[in-house]
Amino acid sequence: MPFLISLNPILITNTDQMRYPFQEVESKWQKFWEEKEIYKTDLSNLSNKLYHLNMFIYPSGAKLHIGHWYHYGPSDTWARYKKLQGYNVFEPMGFDAFGLPAENYAIKTGVHPQDSTLKNISDIRVMLKRMGTMYDWNADLMTCVPEYYRWNQWLFLQLYKKGLAYRKNAPVNWCPKDQTVLAREQVLSDGTCERCGTVVVQKNLTQWFFKITDYADELLEGLNKIDWPEKTKIMQTNWIGRSYGAEVDFKIYGSSESIKIFTTRPDTLFGATYMVLAPEHPLVDKLTTAEFKGKVEAYRDSIKSMTEIDRTSTGKEKTGVDTGAFAINPVNGKKIPIWIADYVLMTYGTGAIMAVPGQDERDWEFAEKFGLPIIRTVQPPENFDGKAYTEDGPAMNSDFLNGLYVDDAKKKIINWLEEKGIGKKTINYRLRDWLISRQRYWGTPIPVVHCDKCGEVAVPENQLPVVLPYNVDFKPEGGSPLAGNSEFVRTKCPQCGGEAERDVDTMDTFVDSSWYYLRYLNPRYDKGMFDPKLANEWTPVDTYVGGAEHAVMHLLYSRFIHKFLRDIKLVNSDEPFTKLIHQGTITNQGAKMSKSRGNVVDPNSFIETYGADVFRMYLMFMGPYELGGDWSDKGIIGVDRFVQRTYSMFESYSNVAKENPSKEKYNLDELNETEKVIYRKTNQTLEKVSVEIDNFRFNTAVAALMELLNELKNLNECRKDFQTYSLERFAFMLSPLAPHLGEECWRLIGKEKSLFEKPLTFGVDEKALSVDNVTVAVQVNGKVRAKIEMSVNLPQDDAKKIVFADERVKNHTEGKQVVKEIYVPNKIYNIVVK
């Protein structure tokens, strides 16, 4: 007796109205798939291999939310579809288990991050299975165990050896009360700490960096070789921000010091009427004159709590102060004042600029406000009425550059600078080195020891892992929790054996996620980071699915690490992810779902009411996968109806396939009218569904199946073996979208083997796609005036006769002069009249 959701006893007597018993069916097939191990990928079989990867889960809560379902459900549909097509699909799943939220949770509740994380992971694993995904759980991994993170440490050491891991000062958001570093999201919009309300300031700390800038050029050029969304490549290009220009030294008046600046417009050097240093620039203290010291200090104080975004906002009024010092413009020997201003950042270029108000909007605004001189050095066009002129034009007021256009002027001045030894051509990047230190507990300890005698000493490889201790205090204030664990901190120097202290910083979790796709291939491999043989065979990843919010950081870091691993001969490819797909974001009432907003929608109520297949298919049906959208359950009933109708249709044809095997193909001539229509529609749908799923357009794939179902209501007018033909194809197309239901329908018509146990694919009968007649739209002056049925590929002469014989066309053309006729066969016939 099938399970019934409704408790209404009337339904039991009315078997025709039996609802699809999803709970029974779903658990049945999940059990079946697991027992038969149909998801286990044989990694030794390389023919038709396909590595399909999803960005792994961040287990911040014990539940899957709608966003997870939206990401993983459709992506799994794609993988299942590929499996049916005969690919040997590897689709793993794991847990990005380190990170800040678990630590915040510990501060709030006292639950240790390890305990809450492991609990969340085991809950999530169960729910991922209930979703009907085909992950290979043999490849399951989590980043918070020594077995995984020791290889982060090993990676760190390799980078360190090559000089690509180093320490320097960098500004961070600092809460003076909590004595701790804050993420940008922990700083409220008014610039205060989310925990204690204190105004957050910028503070310099010594931090570990990975030298990603060494790979900047290759990271740019590699973008041409990968099949990624254009917008993502553009964002990475802009993020790296390569610009060509020059470095120029400006002598400081009355001093032996000089200021090095970077400019992309060396051609405008004659228009440099003042200089600006970043307020943090080391020279500021040296060159500020006594009478300006007070103002400079006050200014530095006033911008202490400003973020880079605030500082560089062109919408904000410019601020700055004079240092009282002067520099010498090297091209004309003029004395120009040196200012400091927040719109110049220490982290970009050299932290100093020459200001050319004539050709730069920010400089113009600044000069205007503070009464600094403005000299145009590029001739604006006659009708130009703006302020700074930033476009191309002939140089003016520029001595030996006069008359030259920007490109030529740049070349000439760079030669001049290089000859005189006061400047040179340079390439500058917006990209900064990757700051990997975190003053946090829940992450990978940095494998470095600080020794009074030997200084900074890397932990030898054979002493890895440096295990993250369990016992620490989670106080909201007081810096890194690891610093409070003396057992951890106190150690011996690996070099001299003397007393030493461990580095108490942990690594950015983006380190974990920059190579996990390699570890999946054998998560328990203990001879290295990952099995290099499998890595060479199975990577790059064929398709990678994840949110666009990772467009620059994660996706740039993993490209960098992959290239580094190639350089130390561990992988043989240049790029980690060949094809990239972004699923959209599901919002609720216009906002990202989050606990703090209280707008999280729990998928479980829908799973309980409609089942996993309906929910998953509804998410696909909602709209384009890459777009996401605002959550609404309004249409889910439509998908549920589709599922109910599908199920009852298959029920009413039970065992039809067993008793009446179908033919491979049918000849259109031997079919009756209904069969002909259904045959065409079935094959059109096969074609459509295949193209749509292939391109991650699940919404239109579901719609196509709905259309086919509508057509199949006349299936009873068809002969039995033809019914089999249509139904087995229907179940086949359904099964990647609604895997449990697909399998069940397949079984209902009497198929012995499970679809996913023994994958098979149905090809399209191309002959069924051809049509005899098409509707051609007839336009007069671009407006549709008639729609006429014509035979396919009709020559223009014949089409013309039909078109001009039409009453409606006559009405709009008679008495007028036909100027032009445009005929696009099978589509449109446009007549232009005067």
Add this chain to the structure above:
RNA sequence: GCCGAAGUGGCGGAAUUGGUAGACGCGCUGGACUCAAAAUCCAGUGGGGCUCAAACUCCGUGCCGGUUCGAGUCCGGCCUUCGGUACCA
């Protein structure tokens, strides 16, 4: 602010390359079934004009302008919303 997207009926959306705007679904309206309701099934459904109805016709893809025989699609300028902005992941 900067970088990157998106905006189409009452609603989610479709229109693969510049060629019939609104597929599919929700909702709504009417009908069938029912004592009644729910469920299900059938039909209609962008807005306006004219009309018993049909036919016909005008307007319509965020706003303004442009290119083209033809623009949801291409170009320029805005508006709104979303993602990222380097310690959330």
